[in-house]
Amino acid sequence: MITQLIERGGDLSERAQVCVIGSGGGGAVVAAEIASAGHDVVVLEQGHYWTKANFTQREDQMLPRLFEEAGMRQTSDGAIQILQGRNIGGSTVHNLCYSFRTPDPILAMWREEHALPDLTPEALRPSFERVEKNLKVKQILEQQVNALNRRIRAGAEKLGYSGLVTKHNREGCIESGYCILGCSYDAKQSMLVTYVPRADAAGARIYANARSDRIEIGPGRTKTVTGSVVDQSGRAMGRVTVEAPIVVLAAGAINSPDLWLRSGLPNPHGEVGRNLHLHPSAMVAGFFDEPIDAYRGIPQSYYVDEFIDLDRDPRSGYVLMPIAGFPVLTAASLPGFGREHARQMRDFAKLGGLLVLLHDRSAGRVEPGSSPGRPKITYTLEPDDRRLLAEGLLHSSEVLFAGGAERCLVPFTPDALVLRSGDDLNTITKRGVREGEIVLNSTHPQSTLRMGGDPKRSVVGAFGESHEVPGLFVADMSVFPTSLGAPPQITTAALADRTAHHVLDRWTELAG
Amino acid sequence: MPPTSARAFATTRRGFLRLAGSTAALTTLAQMRSVPVAAASASRPGAFFSPAEQEILTQVTERMVDSDAPGAPRVRDTATIATIDALCASLDPSITAPLPTLLRVVDYAPFVFDLHFTRFTRMTPAEQDASLAGWMRSRFALRRQAFLALRNLALLGYYSQDETWPMIGYAGPLLRSAVEPA
Numbered sequence: 001m002i003t004q005l006i007e008r009g010g011d012l013s014e015r016a017q018v019c020v021i022g023s024g025g026g027g028a029v030v031a032a033e034i035a036s037a038g039h040d041v042v043v044l045e046q047g048h049y050w051t052k053a054n055f056t057q058r059e060d061q062m063l064p065r066l067f068e069e070a071g072m073r074q075t076s077d078g079a080i081q082i083l084q085g086r087n088i089g090g091s092t093v094h095n096l097c098y099s100f101r102t103p104d105p106i107l108a109m110w111r112e113e114h115a116l117p118d119l120t121p122e123a124l125r126p127s128f129e130r131v132e133k134n135l136k137v138k139q140i141l142e143q144q145v146n147a148l149n150r151r152i153r154a155g156a157e158k159l160g161y162s163g164l165v166t167k168h169n170r171e172g173c174i175e176s177g178y179c180i181l182g183c184s185y186d187a188k189q190s191m192l193v194t195y196v197p198r199a200d201a202a203g204a205r206i207y208a209n210a211r212s213d214r215i216e217i218g219p220g221r222t223k224t225v226t227g228s229v230v231d232q233s234g235r236a237m238g239r240v241t242v243e244a245p246i247v248v249l250a251a252g253a254i255n256s257p258d259l260w261l262r263s264g265l266p267n268p269h270g271e272v273g274r275n276l277h278l279h280p281s282a283m284v285a286g287f288f289d290e291p292i293d294a295y296r297g298i299p300q301s302y303y304v305d306e307f308i309d310l311d312r313d314p315r316s317g318y319v320l321m322p323i324a325g326f327p328v329l330t331a332a333s334l335p336g337f338g339r340e341h342a343r344q345m346r347d348f349a350k351l352g353g354l355l356v357l358l359h360d361r362s363a364g365r366v367e368p369g370s371s372p373g374r375p376k377i378t379y380t381l382e383p384d385d386r387r388l389l390a391e392g393l394l395h396s397s398e399v400l401f402a403g404g405a406e407r408c409l410v411p412f413t414p415d416a417l418v419l420r421s422g423d424d425l426n427t428i429t430k431r432g433v434r435e436g437e438i439v440l441n442s443t444h445p446q447s448t449l450r451m452g453g454d455p456k457r458s459v460v461g462a463f464g465e466s467h468e469v470p471g472l473f474v475a476d477m478s479v480f481p482t483s484l485g486a487p488p489q490i491t492t493a494a495l496a497d498r499t500a501h502h503v504l505d506r507w508t509e510l511a512g
Numbered sequence: 513m514p515p516t517s518a519r520a521f522a523t524t525r526r527g528f529l530r531l532a533g534s535t536a537a538l539t540t541l542a543q544m545r546s547v548p549v550a551a552a553s554a555s556r557p558g559a560f561f562s563p564a565e566q567e568i569l570t571q572v573t574e575r576m577v578d579s580d581a582p583g584a585p586r587v588r589d590t591a592t593i594a595t596i597d598a599l600c601a602s603l604d605p606s607i608t609a610p611l612p613t614l615l616r617v618v619d620y621a622p623f624v625f626d627l628h629f630t631r632f633t634r635m636t637p638a639e640q641d642a643s644l645a646g647w648m649r650s651r652f653a654l655r656r657q658a659f660l661a662l663r664n665l666a667l668l669g670y671y672s673q674d675e676t677w678p679m680i681g682y683a684g685p686l687l688r689s690a691v692e693p694a
Contacts, residue, residue: 057685349681
């Protein structure tokens, strides 16, 4: 049963065998797999339970509904805006459906450098296959590639750059383009329409509006999760208490370490909250000679992978990803204000973006902030990453021009760099990316409770279980040992599936 | 010429006043982060911003989106400010608590930062643009962050209005229920 606590009213007090904190890309998988095995599962989700009937395709309504801090979460210095889901289904409800398995060189690095010898493609295959089946992952068809993606593909091919039409988790997509505001047609196979209903059907008790504020250990194997019934604004309206021998933390790579640290859970080597990778991204806006209505159709179906060679260097590189927004998101991604900003917006229909998404070496930190759910997030781009980002902006512009753009806007702040076809693109790298002088976003926070075989360098072991607290697991992007260097949806779900089956294999020991 | 930091702290009367004023205003702003929303705003039931704050916000938004331009819907003719007000009222108070104070700081910023003896709301549009540019280009990160917060609120309020969509060539939602009155 899925219960909206602010509608039901009162406090919540429950006992279960498993308490899952978070219902997104990791938590929903764990809940569904364990509940489907016949066990007693409670899921606590701080966000609301929105369904397709609530997905109005309007930004003023959907940004506050679907995103942490209404889409205004950012690093403490304001340099990077972080988009994360806050609803049943988590970020999978607003993501754009890229479905990549974990790259083999990344798994090799995790095995060799993070003492995770069993993390092989073969060992993960059953999890990948289950997840891809449940999320209905399939190849995007040629006729589904929209105008923007076609132009970017044409530009990349003209330049001889490597790229591919990707796989997605969609079923019956009508190509409305409103994916980032939640799918009004239930075509996106997010957790909301796949694993959450599976967990529900298997008897899991799923509570929306239940924010977890603290995890207490003991007595014995018991763990007690306490928190608050919260409305959409985060105002506390009641108390939450759940006792369970197994707790699975899956609140995302920002909120999970925040909760861990607020709870005073063991952190003997100071690793909790460190190693934050963000896959920071910057959008070059290309303006074409005619309206392309880039917001219609599948937003991201093509992917330029020319500038990442994980076999050669699994630690760095960048990919280029088409991006289109609706008016508010687009306006926010363009630098400046006033007349010049408005002039760019007048060409909204001609605008198509190409994101540089960085496989970052830079590492930041999450620490508890002023209140629960408002952690302090620090992150500074290292010089090598700034250099790569500048190079990526150059290549984004190059691809957009080759695809037919008449002018490109590079999002330096306070003054954007506007380039016309034929201009010297080296202007971008000569200027370079300076700290705080570029519009940056992140949709992939990761690695803050990382997995590893060495307890001195990691927080959880190979199956996501705490090195220090038996029965306390992590199943979200926090566990990635390093930056992933690829869209994380399938890796997150597959590792969560693996964790769930590990819990089931040790059921008597952990829950008995 | 001395390095930038030395120039910024040179003990001229103007430099001293700027530094003292900036520090005082920003310190006040930083401290106001924890002020309860109820104490900082709403004189009308259900409203987040007071009428005076709404007027400042309106003028800030007009400059942010250049709504005086030919063909642009005027901010005052749309529900832009009501949209921002409703959004702020619905958010976590720890996010929105500083906003009323920030608006008042913006109104008095010309005194504090520019020695311009006029409030923001009594300036010409060109002077207002220059004042906002001062926030955007400030060497103080907190001031730049404050600018971005106001800018993004203004953009959200304005570009979520149906009336602005024809101007930019956005066809609007496909769902009929999203564009028709309930």
